Amino acid sequence: MAADLPRLPPPPPALHDWALLLDVDGTLLDFADRPEAVRVPAELLDTLSRLHIALDGAVALVSGRPLAQLDALFAPLQLPAAGLHGLELREGGEWASTGQPPPGLALVRDAAQALVDKFDGALLEDKGTTLALHWRGSPAAEEPLHEFATSALIGLPGYHLQAGKYVFELRPDGADKGHAILALMSHPQFLDRRPVFVGDDLTDEQGFVAINAHGGHSVLVGQRTPTAAHHALHDPDATRTWLRDVALRLAPSGPVNG
Numbered sequence: 362m363a364a365d366l367p368r369l370p371p372p373p374p375a376l377h378d379w380a381l382l383l384d385v386d387g388t389l390l391d392f393a394d395r396p397e398a399v400r401v402p403a404e405l406l407d408t409l410s411r412l413h414i415a416l417d418g419a420v421a422l423v424s425g426r427p428l429a430q431l432d433a434l435f436a437p438l439q440l441p442a443a444g445l446h447g448l449e450l451r452e453g454g455e456w457a458s459t460g461q462p463p464p465g466l467a468l469v470r471d472a473a474q475a476l477v478d479k480f481d482g483a484l485l486e487d488k489g490t491t492l493a494l495h496w497r498g499s500p501a502a503e504e505p506l507h508e509f510a511t512s513a514l515i516g517l518p519g520y521h522l523q524a525g526k527y528v529f530e531l532r533p534d535g536a537d538k539g540h541a542i543l544a545l546m547s548h549p550q551f552l553d554r555r556p557v558f559v560g561d562d563l564t565d566e567q568g569f570v571a572i573n574a575h576g577g578h579s580v581l582v583g584q585r586t587p588t589a590a591h592h593a594l595h596d597p598d599a600t601r602t603w604l605r606d607v608a609l610r611l612a613p614s615g616p617v618n619g
């Protein structure tokens with residue numbers, strides 16, 4: 362079984378024909394107690410700048426965070442990106458956003474906040490059209506938050522529950538990383554390139570499946586069984602080192618200014 366084989370990093374690019382699609386939290390960045398507390402190393406910004414130039418712009422962030430947060434985190438870089446698992450898309454400067462949240466979401470948000478407030482360390486992240494209930498700081502909250510999120514779906518037609526690392530997320534149907542990647546790959550900057558997707562979470566599995574179907578490299582950060590990913594990197598630090606090596610291989614000379 363392929364699932365039992367040790368997974369290695371993907372082979373280095375022989376040509377400048379890759380399209381890099383990168384999850385953010387747990388992949389490029391180390392986790393923090395709160396989503397807003399993550400740090401973006403300066404060297405990572407330099408690496409992404411180099412890759413962006415070397416791959417003619419075919420470097421995208423694919424995240425559950427809103428685009429506005431991604432831009433704030435990675436400033437001054439403004440990469441093509443899929444935010445909110447693809448509900449927000451920006452490809453080469455164009456922006457396509459989704460519609461209004463359903464009326465029931467405000468009620469669910471208020472009830473979720475009241476529940477989260479009972480658990481020290483639990484957190485409600487309001488992303489507009491999606492709600493994320495984090496229990497990383499409060500293991501005792503896992504079960505109550507899961508029960509809440511499951512029952513909240515009754516009042517949110519067209520929504521589903523996605524579990525991630527220490528988080529339950531209520532999000533609209535069709536918002537997943539597989540769809541997000543296919544949407545990005547249809548853009549001229551990415552078309553006809555070999556897609557490489559790196560991600561760490563359960564929510565990235567749909568992305569791995571989409572990448573495999575397009576002859577690309579699927580790369581899991583960390584360990585999980587089963588997974589659809591064909592390759593693996595140990596942790597975000599290993600991802601950053603690997604990306605830097607790829608950047609040096611593609612553009613061995615000259616610093617990137619800015």
Ligand SMILES: [Mg+2]
Pocket residue numbers: 384385386387388560561562
């Ligand atoms: Mg992640």
